[in-house]
Amino acid sequence: MWQGVRVTEGGPAPAPGEWLSLPEVADRLEISVSKVNQLIRDGGLLAVRRDRVPQVPAELVANQTVLKHLPGVITVLRDAGYTDEELLRWLYTEDETLPGTPAVALGTGGATEVKRRAQALGF
Template identity: 40%
Template structure:
């Protein structure tokens, strides 16, 4: 499934059963992972979904959880956090999700904190 948010790159989505399969986990465990902020989900277009970019080599993107805490601390909702992660960010030079995938979590979190 692909959805697109305003002025950003398309997002490939995984439903919760697809996420469970990608992680090799049960659906209950995946829901717990969302509750623990290892992932953030959205209901924009039907069932609850998670961006596929949040899964790397069959595991949650390790830098995502702390980044989500920063975004929520500055007042972002789950959908706003997803939008920000996938939108081009001038101070980083790319969408924050791409920077996280490159291991640039400190830079992403610094920019996120400045959004407060």
């Protein structure tokens, strides 16, 4: 069974630019949907239910791979006590000192700074 994040009605949802269904993620990564589910369960990728359908922010999937540093950031923030919903909210909160949001920075050369900030949240 899919174990992703559920965004509740009335609660602020993360705001990525584009969403992908799990079959779309599987197509991009050239893997099966069951392997996408496994990535989500193992903390290599994040997803939320939108209209009762699990979806992944498109920015987290670069070409034919998950953003290189995303699994490490997920692990660090989970270890700091963040829920997956809080983690997604953090990834998509605008930051004037980064090129947009931490999610965007992960894919545009700001990964080291994003990882450093995620590690600092654990202390």
